[in-house]
Amino acid sequence: MAAHVTNTLPDHWKYVSEGGATIVFSYFGPSNPQFDGTVLRLRKTLATSVEESSFVENTTDGEQDDPMLEFQHKCMERLIPVEHLPRLEPVHIDRTWLESLAALRDAERPEDRRRRDRIDVTRTKGILATDLVGGDWVAVEIKPKWAFLPNPAHLSDATRSIKMQTCRFCMHSAMKARAGDAVPLGYCPLDLFSGDETRIRTAIYGLWAAWDESKGTVNNLKIFVRGRKITRDEASLILSSDVDAAMSTEDIREHFTAALLPLLLDTPVLLTLSKIQRTLDPLDIEGLSHLWRLRETTSPPSTHAALGTDEPRDEPHTAAPIDVSSLVLTSPEPTTSDWIDFLDTYLSETIPQLDHTYPDLDNLRYYLLAYLLSATFKDCSIIVRLERLRPETLAQAVKPEYVTVIDLDPKAMSRLRKWEKLDHEIVTSYAAVADNRKICIDSRG
Ligand SMILES: O=P(O)(O)O[C@@H]1[C@@H](OP(=O)(O)O)[C@H](OP(=O)(O)O)[C@H](O)[C@H](OP(=O)(O)O)[C@H]1OP(=O)(O)O
Ligand SMILES: Nc1ncnc2c1ncn2[C@@H]1O[C@H](COP(=O)(O)OP(=O)(O)OP(=O)(O)O)[C@@H](O)[C@H]1O
DSSP states (O other): OOOOOOGOOOOGGGEEEEESSEEEEEOOOOTTTTTTTEEEEEEEEETTTOOOOOOOBBBBTTTTOOOHHHHIIIIIHHHGGGSOOOOOOEOOOOHHHHHHHHHHHHHSSSSSHHHEEEEOOOOOOOEEOOOSSSSSSSEEEOOOOOOOOGGGGGGTTTTTTHHTSSSSHHHHHHHHHHOOOOOTOOHHHHHSOOOHHHHHHHHHHHHHHHHTTTTOOSEEEEETTTTEEEOOGGGGGOOOTSSSSOHHHHHHHHHHHHHHHHHHHHHHHHHHHHHHHHHHHHHHHHHHHHHHHHHHHHHHHOSSTTTSOOOOOOOTTSSSSOTTOOOTTTTTTHHHHHHHHHHOOOOOOOOHHHHHTTOGGGGGHHHHHHHHHHHHSSSSSSEEEOOOOTTOOOOOOOOOGGHHHHHEOOOGGHHHHHHHHHHHHHHHHHHHHSSSOOOOOTTTO
């Protein structure tokens, strides 16, 4: 039976953080076994959206549970060991309670997020999750992003040399930097995922520098102490209370790196994430979009796509745009049962036998679902738990539950068009960079 958050006061939930789709609050009210050590994860809606209930009341229990719950239990737990996942459960909420919470906490939200979106007060269910940042420890949240360079087989002549030299994250960061956004230009995910000590250190420095320069606003590194996201001016809070807090920021960074590095080297989580991302995206969005265009134009579908051959093909941006009636892109969003079937195939012996250089058009649905799932892993975050830092402390013992993966929500099929367009923008923008193009090394490829 789901708990009722409405039995607690909104004042007893403090703002933790938020992403593009959800906002998170942690419980700090009077001791309550249902809520102690938990966070409340709520869906957001566009600031401009009309307030209509977005969820169908079709269960005896009222609104359906957030599909994320079933997705995590039935799908994600097959890919990521449960000790690396937060415990999630449904919880009842209501409009009056949510409106009070929003009124209390809205001022603490970042200005740009507040302009864009707000809590969806029409929901009657939220998610209660293990609070990974709230104890007397330092919680380091890293959003690593894309772990690999693409398979060159399906890249066009115009993009191949660019995409094989610079990773998607670094190209995207360069594009965002030109638009004036604060981005971690010194961080490359391929360093973080390399498994190599020197490169992981470089990645941590890159994340730290961006955190420092952006005053903690970049989303690739967040640092929490006792449940509160800290800024660079508060960096000394990551030190144990008996350590000299007057230490320079550089020294704090060194201690931070010395504590974090062994955990990142030791945990199997980074390797798992990179393997999943790579194996679920063997065609790149270019190859995938070519495959779905073939499906739209081939009738009856041929059994073998022309991918991987020398046959000339339209680039996504020059091909006739697929309108909203596209059979492929409007095909039904996968249900949990579709995801389970997909995972049965993905985790079976069959997949290594698929020839991704000559993908079969009959496997289009497999490749679409694979890409969606890969996108979830390209956008998730990890939270690493460190003891408050003490320079002389020996390396911390690594317990599996000290590295947790969050934000494993499924992505929608309707995103494919956005990803195709964004990919084109990113690579076109990077093609215009004349000097000092970044060279990213994919050591797991
Ligand atoms: O496309 P990207 O790589 O920019 O990723 C988006 C993220 O931007 P980032 O580059 O990490 O700052 C973006 O993050 P922010 O909102 O910028 O913190 C979201 O995670 C978005 O996913 P969703 O809309 O929440 O489902 C992410 O969108 P999807 O790619 O997952 O659709
Ligand atoms: N279990 C948790 N414990 C503590 N904090 C959490 C937990 N889950 C999420 N958070 C915090 O809330 C933020 C938003 O959560 P999450 O990343 O799941 O949202 P999202 O909207 O799906 O993000 P994105 O835009 O990256 O897709 C996280 O970045 C993290 O700081």
